Amino acid sequence: MxxxxxxxxxxxxxxxxxxxxxxxxxxxxxxxxxxxxxxxxxxxxxxxxxxxxxxxxxxxxxxxxxxxxxxxxxxxxxxxxxxxxxxxxxxxxxxxxxxxxxxxxxxxxxxxxxxxxxxxxxxxxxxxxxxxxxxxxxxxxxxxxxxxxxxxxxxxTDPARGVSRQSAPPLILSVGIQHPRKGHDLLMRALARITDLDWHAEIVGTPWDQGFSASLPRLRDDLGLAGRVRLAGGIGDDELDGLWAQASVFALATRYEGYGLVFDEALAWGLPIVSCDTGAVPETVPREAGVLVPPGDPAAFAAALRDLLTDHERRERMTRAARAAGAALPxxxxxxxxxxxxxxxxTGRSPTPRSAFIDFEVPKPQH
Structure with missing residues (x-):
């Protein structure tokens, strides 16, 4: 030691x-x-x-x-x-x-x-x-x-624990505790705007705020999404790995993140990301691998999802960029x-480290 x-x-x-x-x-x-x-x-x-x-x-x-x-x-x-x-x-x-x-x-x-x-x-x-x-x-x-x-x-970040095998129709995956800050309500309002497209969604996360958690099933049903959106709650690692492997897009309509470990996990699995331009998200999600919209704007979030689901060439470019960024993570x-x-x-056993804003240098995805 x-x-x-x-x-x-x-x-x-x-x-x-x-x-x-x-x-x-x-x-x-x-x-x-x-x-x-x-x-x-x-x-x-x-x-x-x-x-x-x-x-x-x-x-x-x-x-x-x-x-x-x-x-x-x-x-x-x-x-x-x-x-x-x-x-x-x-x-x-x-x-x-x-x-x-x-x-x-x-x-x-x-x-x-x-x-x-x-x-x-x-x-x-x-x-x-x-x-x-x-x-x-x-x-x-x-x-x-x-x-x-x-x-x-x-x-x-841990390497992806499996091989991607995207499902059909495309799976939109969201992972975050059931707390207002994570924006699962905003995500569902966005999903309700793209029901003309073929997709299904999984929202994974442990109930955290009791009132907010209780509101999510009601909101889903009111929006007519009961057959397309599963509120999975907290699930085991093996089941979550299976969802990561099947997913085509990662989506988190967060209102604020001080970092957001889940974005790195999405990159490790090679998933394009749709999220919000708030907190540390712009520093965490590479531009080539993600689309960030204003927080609290379901219409803008829906438009970003629609674009990724319908523009297959762009989604493939972003998938390659996500894989490259994920491979470079610390x-x-x-x-x-x-x-x-x-x-x-x-403890005085080494010189004081460089101060402020020290960070890992993560290479940008190469095209």
């Missing part, structure tokens, strides 16, 4: 979201590259902890060796009261997937609390890991974070090595 660290993560580490996947693979990757990393499980109430949960979390973190860096999950780092966080002696490495105040559906009071807390907690961090240059820019511009403290540790070990260098810098 070349170093030591602790990684505190609330809730179930196997939760199927991009944030949990990122942190689980980062934890595993750090161990694989030689960092003796202690996993510290915390309660599942973050980012809205009770006073009792704050006290229990603080007690657990204070028991850790203060000479080792402490990596804090984004829910904990962004929502832990600043006065409590300031009591920790270990150097703090915060993980910020996207600022918590940027989430959908918050009251003005809640949004202000999260903004103030995360802003102040950023001042306590020895270093900050973010998944995208987009998130780094927000932290600097809106939160006053020191660019020298921020490093982009882009998510890794691995999860690459992500872990970036984080390892940050941990070494925090």
């Amino acid at each position: 070349t170093g030591h660290a602790a990684f505190a993560i609330p809730g179930d580490l196997d939760t199927v979201t991009g944030g949990y996947l990122y942190e689980k693979r980062l934890l595993e990757g750090l161990r694989e590259v030689g960092v003796d990393t202690t996993y510290v499980p915390l309660g599942d109430s973050f980012p809205d902890p009770s006073e009792e949960e704050v006290d229990a979390t603080l007690a657990a973190l204070q028991e850790l060796d203060p000479s080792h860096p402490l990596i804090l999950d984004g829910f904990v780092f962004g929502a832990m009261p600043t006065a409590a966080l300031a009591r920790l002696r270990a150097p703090i490495v915060g993980v910020v997937h996207h600022p918590l105040a940027h989430e959908e559906g918050l009251s003005p009071e809640r949004r202000e609390y999260l903004f103030t807390t995360e802003r102040d907690n950023l001042q306590l961090a020895a270093a900050v890991l973010v998944p995208s240059p987009h998130t780094a820019r927000i932290l600097v511009a809106e939160y006053g974070a020191d660019p020298a403290s921020i490093t982009v540790a882009r998510p890794g 691995s999860w070990l690459d992500t872990a090595r970036v984080a390892q260098r940050v941990l070494e810098a925090v």
Whole structure:
């Protein structure tokens, strides 16, 4: 082992979201590259902890060796009261997937609390890991974070676990938790505009927001899509791999993404992408492999889908571009090595890494 660290993560580490996947693979990757990393499980109430949960979390973190860096999950780092966080002696490495105040559906009071807390907690961090240059820019511009403290540790990607065998009629695949931010409602409104074409759709994602999840089947039925759109919910890896292999287009009508691991997965499977020009999506989806439309615009989204479904030559060009981009994506070990260098810098065992907006250089698809 070349170093030591602790990684505190609330809730179930196997939760199927991009944030949990990122942190689980980062934890595993750090161990694989030689960092003796202690996993510290915390309660599942973050980012809205009770006073009792704050006290229990603080007690657990204070028991850790203060000479080792402490990596804090984004829910904990962004929502832990600043006065409590300031009591920790270990150097703090915060993980910020996207600022918590940027989430959908918050009251003005809640949004202000999260903004103030995360802003102040950023001042306590020895270093900050973010998944995208987009998130780094927000932290600097809106939160006053020191660019020298921020490093982009882009998510890794696994190779496709199968061979593409596109179905007929074409399968439009969407993958994302059932949360308003993911825009499954917008996607279905777009699909309702192209029912004259031959296609079927699968929307895969674990229910996350109870009210939103309950509204999706009703909306699908009201739009007359019951026979063409399956709300698959959370499914196993093997079934999902089968859908990736059958799909012709990946579509996510997201309202905002701090990164969007699922886009990399779509590229790894060689799928053209239709999504929205919001957050980090333009930095994640290569122009040659995707069509991005304004967020919240079902008509524009429908037009992009129609174009890909009817222009077979263009779809084939974008498929080739997606495959090339997917083959060039970094691995999860690459992500872990970036984080390892940050941990070494925090403990003074290596020079401070280049600051701000460090990212993997991903070659553009060649034609």
